[in-house]
Amino acid sequence: MEYFEKTINIDEPVENIYSVIANINHYPDFLPYCISTTIMSIDNDIITARINFDFYRMKISICTKNKNTKNESIQMKLIDGPFSKFNAVWLFSETTSSSTQIKYSMEFTVLNPLIALLIKKNINTFIEKFIEAFRRQIKSQRN
Template identity: 35%
Template sequence: MTRINKKAVVKYSANQMYALVNNIEAYPDFLPWCTGASITSRDSDTLIAVVSISISRIKKVFITQNTMQQDSSISMKLIKGPFKKLNGEWKFQNNSEGGSIVSLNMEFEFKNKLLKY
């Protein structure tokens, strides 16, 4: 299983960073490996996202259920895709010195071991 734990201090507010991460349809505009992204359903605090990725010649689509707490956090849980497991959480916190602290904690495991490489 692969785990990612990243934290960054950025010059943008927690609100701005939350809006960026939650703007799933715009992912292809700034993530070079993302070839498509859409939201198939949305209510006040959850959404279903479909994301298409292409790395080298490998093209995959995965679907997540995202649960949001406005300007504070976004949790992701795999519904369908090339993963055996995919869970993650973004957290956004305003920094007293300006800007914000953004953290991403994610764990995933591919169904096909060859995709790991």
């Protein structure tokens, strides 16, 4: 099993950050490698969604059940995808009225050895690109 964790601070109110990260429908507009998303169901604070990626011409689709706690957390559990196990959590902590700490963690086991190698070799690059894309999107929402 692989584990990854990243904590960053962004000079934005928690509400702005949470609204961008929770808005799965807009991921294809700004998130690298994301080619489409589908909201399968919404039941109060539980959202089931599919996100489709194209990593270097390798199509990957992941479906998760997400428990959203507004401005606090998003907890993701695997329904199906290239993983035998996948859990991820976004935690949002307001440090001041205009600054937020974000912690993203995930643990996963990949079924396909080729995808496992791709992810393992590039996980830091992927996550850095995702975080930077979220930062830019959050900033653009402000303007």
